[in-house]
């Protein structure tokens with residue numbers, strides 16, 4: 001990874017790195033970044049955009065003029081959520097001052113920025129991965145269709161056959177990872193798309209890192225379109241079948 005293609009201040013020194021993968025999130029990214037900035041946490045925000053045709057990256061460039069903690073990595077074409085997240089990990093680890101922990105979250109407003117600090121605090125110097133869980137006690141999904149919920153539940157059931165990490169939500173995209181954990185597992189992450197969510201938990205579990213979950217409320221996106229396609233679901237299922 002050549003850091004020259006990452007735009008922004010590479011000398012940033014923040015406690016918390018936040019990876020924001022975007023494909024066509026022009027309707028959501030500005031409000032999301034604004035709300036994260038308003039939290040006044042010690043964060044660096046890293047947007048990984050796949051040359052979204054709706055101009056998401058241009059919005060991020062204009063936000064970089066207002067806030068000095070935003071990094072932008074634009075990839076030439078849509079290359080999948082999995083590689084966006086692993087590129088984000090690689091970039092944060094390559095900075096002069098890597099953050100102490102790394103948050104991943106969706107940029108379609110399904111995840112609440114106010115949960116960032118809850119996840120970070122839940123690491124408690126004891127855990128290496130905190131999953132924001134929709135399916136544990138007090139976790140919720142709001143405005144999701146029965147079909148979407150059924151796909152998510154099935155994905156979780158399949159994941160639980162493969163990994164026995166004693167959590168209820170293996171596919172949630174909102175998490176906090178210790179940088180230590182990322183250093184240890186990064187070279188074993190090969191997911192193209194959504195299966196990254198279970199591959200990270202599997203690698204952490206195999207290495208006996210401590211994993212916990214805390215409840216979050218996941219709200220269906222109100223703006224923009226879902227990027228989850230049949231092809232992505234197929235890739236997810238074939239990852240699990242191959243590993244089983």
Ligand SMILES: Nc1nc2c(ncn2[C@@H]2O[C@H](COP(=O)(O)OP(=O)(O)OP(=O)(O)O)[C@@H](O)[C@H]2O)c(=O)[nH]1
Nearest residue numbers: 021022023048050079080081084106107226227228
């Ligand atoms: N850079 C990049 N980001 C992606 C890609 N696919 C999805 N994303 C982003 O990953 C996050 C999750 O994707 P969504 O389309 O919201 O998927 P989802 O939450 O499972 O589906 P919905 O419930 O319909 O929203 C969003 O922030 C997307 O913009 C991709 O190929 N490249």
Ligand SMILES: [Mg+2]
Nearest residue numbers: 106108110221
């Ligand atoms: Mg979404």
